Amino acid sequence: MAITASENMIEFFGAIMSEGTAVVLIGEAAVAAVIVVAFVLARLHKGKYHHWLMLTAFASDFLVFKMIMAVKLVDGNYGTFPWDIHWAILPHVLAAVATTVFAIGAILLAFKHYTKKDGKMLLPPKGRKHRWLGRLFIISWWASTVLGYVIFFKFYVG
Ligand code: HEM
Numbered sequence: 001m002a003i004t005a006s007e008n009m010i011e012f013f014g015a016i017m018s019e020g021t022a023v024v025l026i027g028e029a030a031v032a033a034v035i036v037v038a039f040v041l042a043r044l045h046k047g048k049y050h051h052w053l054m055l056t057a058f059a060s061d062f063l064v065f066k067m068i069m070a071v072k073l074v075d076g077n078y079g080t081f082p083w084d085i086h087w088a089i090l091p092h093v094l095a096a097v098a099t100t101v102f103a104i105g106a107i108l109l110a111f112k113h114y115t116k117k118d119g120k121m122l123l124p125p126k127g128r129k130h131r132w133l134g135r136l137f138i139i140s141w142w143a144s145t146v147l148g149y150v151i152f153f154k155f156y157v158g
Pocket of ligand 1: 045046050051106111114121122130131132138
């Protein structure tokens, strides 16, 4: 097993892991739920609620959970580069980087193009790039997260 224990280890659902890993597991599951709800709200044309939820999901994901993972990576918890478990870590990290780029692009385009009518937040046709970058964000986020859970089960549980 390549993962080293440089933090407080705890037992969580029968597996031994660092406190940071447990926080990330719970946090990313919550972010997943928020992203699903935010997407459904966009489909229902509830732009105002959609935008608050997406901003919350991205900010908590990037500023809290991705940062915990980045610190663990830099601290050498997964070995040195190329990481001992690079076959799983590298695609996970690359998908996470793509996720961040797509999210920032989607947010900038949304703020540039949205309009308001009767208190509702709407996207005119020229805002279609926001929709496409938003969809790419959702796809890459799920890819990164599923790969993250695969790493977890492989190295902590399996
Ligand atoms: C990471 C952040 C965001 C993501 C991933 C995202 C994603 C999406 C997606 C995928 C759609 C199209 C849904 C569909 O019809 O298939 C959409 C629509 C929309 N988004 Fe976002 N979004 C984000 C942030 C924002 C922000 C910050 C705003 C406002 C400033 C915004 C405003 C809107 C609006 C107004 C719509 C159209 C809703 C409608 O059809 O009436 N979004 N977004």
